[in-house]
Amino acid sequence: MARTRRVDCSGPGIARLRRGRGFSYVGADGERIEDDATVDRIRALAIPPAWTEVWICSDPLGHIQATGVDAAGRKQYRYHDGWRRRRDAAKFDAMVAFARALPALRRRVRDDLRGDALDRTRVLACCVRLLDVGFFRIGSEDYAEQNETYGLTTLLRRHVRFDGDVIVFDYPAKDGLRRVQQVLDDDAAEIVHALRRRRGGGPELLAYKQRRRWVDVKADEVNEYLKDAAGGDFTAKDFRTWNATALMAVELAVRAADAGSRASRRRIVTASVRAVAVFLGNTPAVCRRSYVDPRVIDRFQSGLTLAAALAAPAEPDPDEPAEVRAVDERVRHAVLDLIADG
Template structure:
């Protein structure tokens, strides 16, 4: 990490210009990039031709190596391999903190949902967090909702909700064309959802502000609320990471290890968890499953931990069980 330089694309960078069937690259001072090692670095980034507003870091050790805008005008980043490696290792370091905070989050959510149904921002946010925790659904992205007709919790519309007596069902298509059906029988949540349906507009999760204006809940609202509540840098995505890792952990915990079919078992469990959350298996393993789970299962440490803690394990729910194991990894 010390060898990397922290940068952003506001500093002058290398620009590319169309040249024949390819591109020429120019430094901030206008001189053309001709050094073979620098051209090889740029080539290795594999920046798609469709990108526009491309910025390339002038430093080989910049933690961001390039940025650009894709066909949908979304900003895309190309990171230094070392930065990706460190970031991937660190992304799971907050998992123990999340596991310790989850009971506080749930207690707070339950308290807010016990209040009479209202259309204030806090209660609507708490209803969304309840659904994130129960289902592991994505938080939602307006661009995907508009262009792909795929939805997450904050972009759900009234057409996705049906309420029949004491049961509510969300039916919608999520990212990766995952068909979701979330069934709810929580009476307090259902009362809030009925209130939400009364607000004009397509979206479900809206609220009235102090000026009686209608506003939609955003992912930023959810993240800020979680961070204010816990004092931790949590986001909505942490629920999906927790659920994916917890479910993987419980499955590996009950799976006996065998050299002959270990690869098949790993593949099967990852596929099962990926389908649960609407991921591809590759993305699920890389971004959502704590790598130490698979490593510990393969080298026998998970089985030894299970044998040592058999009595405590019998009395623990899945969340507490996973947290117990995570805490056992602490130095």
């Protein structure tokens, strides 16, 4: 199969024009596109009718095949299937390195969470802890300002409340969907509670004290802290990919006893993806395509799951007060064994 080529979507391309109830397509030379192969390729991209400012790549091997602006004013992309598959494969290959880096990362976060000050290091460590346990998107200032949709770093104080020891995050997330996330973590709760009730600063939840002023946390700062603490080129999105993969492995394991036939295995995979998608706040299709490492599903189809690891007694780390961390470490080892090659 021919390799895709990087293209500049700001350059010349094919335009989409409304024609009756459908569309016609015009090349960079101003001539109408009429050859069947090109028209079929464009239709296969399934570009939403509501998109405006549509640009379509003239090269069938371009890594970006189309762009457009959706009804909310956001630029959207359609990528070449081959390029997306290679990108996703590289992303999932990085999960092995991320899983191996997690213990050291978590120790660093635990150490940085100690203390009383709401300084930059402690608040950034809190952000990473929340990414680790809360399935958050990192957040975009542009999305918060333009669409009033939020992620971790753009949450407002009014998006948070407490139900006993549980932190409840209730906010409009990507695509305007209401997202309610509950987090039980004593270290994070102490900091979130203090930030929510602080005097001064803006409406944003996550901020740190620098001299006498409050500075809002930026997504880039969290990613920089994460790279330094983990010792690798990781980002906040790796937590969502890892958590989705680990949760999928657990979902498949607890359902494995019913996997007696090919049809039952298909049903189990479908049900498990749906369960993981709820935690992520994505559609099942996006969850499976973009977040769940396909090797977990492949191993399940071959009869390999985490069932034995989950049945084994946990060995708590004496430095970790929460029992859930011991369980998570056991799952981390088992998932790593499942997806690592050799």
